[in-house]
Amino acid sequence: MDKITKKIMDLPKRLLVQEPLNLYTGIRGMFRESSTIAGLPPGQAVYTGLRRDDPFSMSIFLYDEETLEERDNISIEELKQLNVENKFLWLNIEGIHHVEQVKAICELYEIHPLTLEDILTVEQRPKIDDTENYIYTAIRMLQFNPKTRKTVSEQLSMVLLKNVIITFQEKEGDTFEAVRGRLRAGKGRIRKEGSDYLYYALIDTIVDHYFIVMEKFGDQLEDIEERILRSGQRRDFEILYELKREMIHIRRSVWPLREVISRIERDDFKFIKKSTRIFIRDVYDHTIQAIDSVETYRDFISSLSDLYQSVIGNKMNQVMKTLTIISVIFIPLTFIAGLYGINFENVPEFKWEYGYAYFWSLLIGSAVFTLAIFRWKKWI
Incomplete structure (x- = not known):
């Protein structure tokens, strides 16, 4: 009996709490073995x-x-x-x-x-x-x-x-x-x-x-x-x-x-x-x-x-779709930000009076253009 008791005590806690049917089967098998x-x-x-x-x-x-x-x-x-x-x-x-x-x-x-x-x-x-x-x-x-x-x-x-x-x-x-x-x-x-x-x-x-x-x-x-x-x-x-x-x-x-x-x-x-x-x-x-x-x-x-x-697959697809849309929107924005973050002096827009406004217009225009393509393709 001590051997059987030890086997029961060694059972995982999840089995003892969440799976009483499996526990019953397991204990029954132990007694049969004995x-x-x-x-x-x-x-x-x-x-x-x-x-x-x-x-x-x-x-x-x-x-x-x-x-x-x-x-x-x-x-x-x-x-x-x-x-x-x-x-x-x-x-x-x-x-x-x-x-x-x-x-x-x-x-x-x-x-x-x-x-x-x-x-x-x-x-x-x-x-x-x-x-x-x-x-x-x-x-x-x-x-x-x-x-x-x-x-x-x-x-x-x-x-x-x-x-x-x-x-x-x-x-x-x-x-x-x-x-x-x-x-x-x-x-x-x-x-x-x-x-x-x-x-x-x-x-x-x-x-x-x-x-x-x-x-x-x-x-x-x-x-x-x-x-x-x-x-x-x-x-x-x-x-x-x-x-x-x-x-x-x-x-x-x-x-x-x-x-x-x-x-x-x-x-x-x-x-x-x-x-x-x-x-x-x-x-x-x-x-x-x-x-x-x-x-x-x-x-x-x-x-x-x-x-x-x-259902789980559809949920995952929705998550991946959202992440993909966000990524596609920010990829050109990251490219533009990286382009104007270079350390060369001969970039014309740096000395242009409307260069800053042009930069933000380019970012917003790229995002709107990307969203418009997604809407036209009926992806969103």
């Missing part, structure tokens, strides 16, 4: 994310068409005593860095050690695995933090069993409040169709939040575009660079999801009914729209970068 994942046999329960102090928490929705039981902060012993016969269970787990508790849950529901390893590996590509006893899905959950105006990305692991769905989250906070509200209200299909429909509803909510994040991106980019056209400050270019990095991360989250949703729609999964796959097709369409939005905003960011360079 882990002992490399060389371990497959299926080892090792958490690969950032070390957290968040508590471990489990909440449940136990429901059928007529009844609903909602409980927070339940223990594993209480979970074992639940009567889930002829009912559907949604178990939500927050704090997967508590490896022993997660491992106990996986043992309770006979989840394979390789799947446990995937759950604890929080920076993997969205994927879906179909086993004999369950369906495992890894997906990126994106949220927009209005305080930091940053996109928060988190891996969500979902295990769909018969009449049971388990969601594993890194920390507290998710995008599922609307789904919880629908379960509490008991309206529509969600309490009637079973766990596979809830599985669809959770994925659909995650994809819908991609559009919310994209909308926030669009608002920021429009503000930046207006500021660039008005002033073109260096800070706007730095913000564009940060947004570009975030967009790359979002693209890595959204693009592989298309393959996952396509498999769910196309393949014959044991725990997903044919009637539910119709709704999955709608999620697939939304995923394609999200991908199109990502590509659109990527192009928008690139065009804003070009616009910034153009």
Whole structure:
């Protein structure tokens, strides 16, 4: 730990103050370097994310068409005593860095050690695995933090069993409040169709939040575009660079999801009914729209970068134009002043009564003549 602390303290001050996203990435990489994942046999329960102090928490929705039981902060012993016969269970787990508790849950529901390893590996590509006893899905959950105006990305692991769905989250906070509200209200299909429909509803909510994040991106980019056209400050270019990095991360989250949703729609999964796959097709369409939005905003960011360079270039051209005009005006004036500053005695204008007036007339006439040429050429 002393070695890692020293690395953090050696980080540049600019990184600590101005680039919290880069700092987070850098610290996460340091902790990963210190882990002992490399060389371990497959299926080892090792958490690969950032070390957290968040508590471990489990909440449940136990429901059928007529009844609903909602409980927070339940223990594993209480979970074992639940009567889930002829009912559907949604178990939500927050704090997967508590490896022993997660491992106990996986043992309770006979989840394979390789799947446990995937759950604890929080920076993997969205994927879906179909086993004999369950369906495992890894997906990126994106949220927009209005305080930091940053996109928060988190891996969500979902295990769909018969009449049971388990969601594993890194920390507290998710995008599922609307789904919880629908379960509490008991309206529509969600309490009637079973766990596979809830599985669809959770994925659909995650994809819908991609559009919310994209909308926030669009608002920021429009503000930046207006500021660039008005002033073109260096800070706007730095913000564009940060947004570009975030967009790359979002693209890595959204693009592989298309393959996952396509498999769910196309393949014959044991725990997903044919009637539910119709709704999955709608999620697939939304995923394609999200991908199109990502590509659109990527192009928008690139065009804003070009616009910034153009604005800065135009500003520089205006400065150079002004300096050139001033230089061209004063070059002949300097020549005339230098000519009459020579030390020869036989200069006729020196002894002329109107020589001084002639000198100033020549200077002013040269400047006016130069400006007239610029005006005629429409350079000014």
